[in-house]
Amino acid sequence: MQEKNKLILEKLKPLIGLLIFSVIISFISPRFATSSNILNVLRQTSINAIIAAGMTFVILTGGIDLSVGSVLAFSSAVCAYLLASGYNLFICIGVAILIGALSGLFNAIIITKGKVQPFIATLATMTLLRGATLVFTDGRPISVAGANAISGFRYIGAGAMFGIPVPIIVMLFIFIVCWHLLMNTSFGRHLYAVGGNEEAAALSGLRTDRIKASAYIINGMLSALAGIILTARLVSAQPTAGSGYELDAIAAVVLGGTSLSGGQGSVVGTIIGALIIGILNNALNLMNVSAYYQMIAKAIVILIAVLLDRKEK
Numbered sequence: 023m024q025e026k027n028k029l030i031l032e033k034l035k036p037l038i039g040l041l042i043f044s045v046i047i048s049f050i051s052p053r054f055a056t057s058s059n060i061l062n063v064l065r066q067t068s069i070n071a072i073i074a075a076g077m078t079f080v081i082l083t084g085g086i087d088l089s090v091g092s093v094l095a096f097s098s099a100v101c102a103y104l105l106a107s108g109y110n111l112f113i114c115i116g117v118a119i120l121i122g123a124l125s126g127l128f129n130a131i132i133i134t135k136g137k138v139q140p141f142i143a144t145l146a147t148m149t150l151l152r153g154a155t156l157v158f159t160d161g162r163p164i165s166v167a168g169a170n171a172i173s174g175f176r177y178i179g180a181g182a183m184f185g186i187p188v189p190i191i192v193m194l195f196i197f198i199v200c201w202h203l204l205m206n207t208s209f210g211r212h213l214y215a216v217g218g219n220e221e222a223a224a225l226s227g228l229r230t231d232r233i234k235a236s237a238y239i240i241n242g243m244l245s246a247l248a249g250i251i252l253t254a255r256l257v258s259a260q261p262t263a264g265s266g267y268e269l270d271a272i273a274a275v276v277l278g279g280t281s282l283s284g285g286q287g288s289v290v291g292t293i294i295g296a297l298i299i300g301i302l303n304n305a306l307n308l309m310n311v312s313a314y315y316q317m318i319a320k321a322i323v324i325l326i327a328v329l330l331d332r333k334e335k
Contacts, residue, residue: 036278036294043298051308059304061187067300068189071293072248073267074274075200076241078292081275082204082217083234084284085140089129090245090271091264092151097121098249099155102164102259111171118246125151126242130235148268159261167257179254189251193293196244200289213237217284273324274299298323 048055080087101118132143181188204210215223216230224230253259277295280287306316
């Protein structure tokens, strides 16, 4: 019984940390707990949360993906270019998602067939796609303000449904789908098995390379989706978009309790981790803390969380 309670407490740690953190911030800044600010936090968090959802799949396999920010930038740049050229909105979105999927597949092939470490493989892809984005855009933003489909596209990033911003609705939908895949499908069970012990999973008949490839493809597609939402909100694709997003996504996954060694964690913990980072950023902004100090504060919070987690294990 004691062991069961300990296990439940372990799973609730990220949520308890989020609640305590929120209460503390509410006392420090009364503006934090307003409904408009909460919606603002969720909207700002949605981009990182969607990327982090895909990153969860990859990290559960024992891998890592440093290319998500570059995938976001390149796919959104192509999407914006097609929109500005007059193509149908759904075709533009479909092409962007396809680019994300192909980027994930490219990473997976290098890792599984080339036997390259995920860190090195995705670092190379990150640099490649960042350079490709700068070449494609010539280092300048691509505006879609004059596109025929601008109203529908803008709705994705800045619209609202029943008073709830569309990015938040998309984020929640993505997390429900990801949770279902991980908890209620054979694919999810196989993903945990590969991350827990890849050799044993292969000996039991699982196609480990295919499972890992699926995780990277899902991650690439969700990175592209996050890029679409970001571009729709800004009404332009920035060549430097997504810089540093991979670090925030990994931090959200780790803060949510997912093990970097793979095989342990959940997408529910990931969204909580993303919210912790989002609330921290929002709180520092409300307190008018310099952006330079915000980076230091974020690093300290993440480091403390990881050290406490390692100490308990």
